[in-house]
Amino acid sequence: MTAVNKLSLKVERGSVHGFLGPNGAGKTTTIKVLVGLLKPDGGSVKVLGQEAQGDRPETRERVGYMPELPRFPKHLKGYELLDVYGRMCGMAEGRRREEIPRLLEMVGLKGREKDLVGKYSKGMQQRIGIAQALLNEPELIILDEPSLGLDPVGMVEVRELMKGIAKQGTTVFLSSHLLSEVEQVCTDVTIINRGTMLASDTLQNVSGMLHGPSILQVGLESITPEVVRAVEALPFVKGVSQSINTLVISLDSKEDVRAQVSRAVTRAGGVIVAMSMKGHDLEEVFIQLISKSQEGGVA
């Protein structure tokens, strides 16, 4: 059985890249190939421009990985665990002493570092999993289902953590089956099913790929009837509604029409203060893509 087939992934540096797919889509298999836990039958795997296939410590030097439902030796204390992993990452004692408390604080485990990992809750195991993945200050961090098994509060905290990691400039590759999580955190997204890639682009483009961007929101200093009429007269506008000082324009176009709308509003005497395009939400796109691929598979 082929778990992943002809999957070509490109992740932009500095991006938060969501890796979406239903259960059994091949997400974890792909990740295991990326981190050298599995060997592909064919093809090549490069991570950060370096060969990643097989036993490549020099590639893993630049990559942090948190597995799905991470498991750690129960007999080690939280600090000890990070300390031995730090040694394995080649960190000198001074750097470990600086880095480990910082990471423990960052993941919210300060004060619990002397407890045995075996006594940690599931959420705490996830947190220490994130901390150990960040130990060697990786350029790329791969997180496999980091919110799995967490309560809603824990999920929010993990999302905030991911945003914080991305802010520091680390590229985040996030595998998840939670669309809302990807939508809130990611800048780019890849959707796979049955080991085949269905879509891979910026979140905005993927959200709009099925029916084109459907909604354009234009914030105005004030809304006048002239402005509304000018917008309604545009050929690609299906309808216009108002919400305080915002025009919500339904579009019938796959093109980026923001410039045309802007010109029409300005000519009618309106002053634009904000403009944003809103595509279909990711859930809708995801379901349609998965359904299509499954129909294709059945056929």
Add this chain to the structure above:
Amino acid sequence: MSQASSARVGRSRGRRFWGIVIYELLWNLRKKKLIGMVIIAFALATLSLALPTLLGGLTGESSVRNPQYVIEGASIGGLGFFLFGLVTAMNSMSSEFEGGTIIPLLTKPVSRTVIFLGKLTGAFLTLVPVYVLLFIYQVIGGTLVYGPQSDLNLVVFVLLGSLLSTTVWIAIVFALGSISRSTLLTALVAFGVFVGLSIVGTTVASFSGQQWVLTYLPGSGATGYTNLTATTSINVTQQGINGTSGATGLGISVSSGTDSIGATLATLVLHPSASVTFFRQVIQIGASGVTTTMVPTYTEPLWFVAAEAILIAAAYVFAFCVLSWFFFRRAEVTE
């Protein structure tokens, strides 16, 4: 960038290696199985020390002075070596794969070869403090119970030999763990090998006259005695066998196997020019009862027996480690 990260990995290889060793040591020394095993070993050592005195007290006999108690009696024994080897090494491979803890380990920037060597070193170093404490305990206990001990300098040889004997089992368990990646299967096969070699192998080899084979297998090996010529045949009655482990007049018992390296080395230091005669056993059932005749088969110098045992142990350690490393390097984590 690739060259830079390669250089970084190379520069701190020692630190990474010790990271694995410390990881292994911390885990092993807190393992309930190992703690339980140490408690049992100390309990047995205590029993061995105290029982003769207690029995002597009951029968009204005064305590026996034995200056050779530690050198002759202080041993962890074949079963002890096997169990310590099993308990120490079992978690290193199979449990890590079964429990999923191998995943964070294999994804750290350390080569699998370094991980393997670190784990092996960690397992070995776990034994050192345990064995040292056990021997210190037996030396102190032996001195208190049996009076001042002679030849205590030989304890070092017994200790080093014991560590090598156990390392053979560690290497076997490592290999089984790497191949099967199942704790249960590893334990079962290891037990099977141990029982097969210790009981079945020894019995068959001793009675068939082919006990030289045991020299080349892990375990207790073939048993011979010093101070005898190869032409001597000795009749040992059933009473004699049951009465003492070594029949009177046979000299010092020497085993050729990998489990007896420590004792053989100590004997060699005391009797450097001794030879060892190995026997096969012939059991005859007659009107007078069961008679076991020990028929000499071959004689070897003691130094040769000791050197051979060390080399065979080293060869097993090397062979099983290479096998284990081969499978560990290629292991994929699917679950």
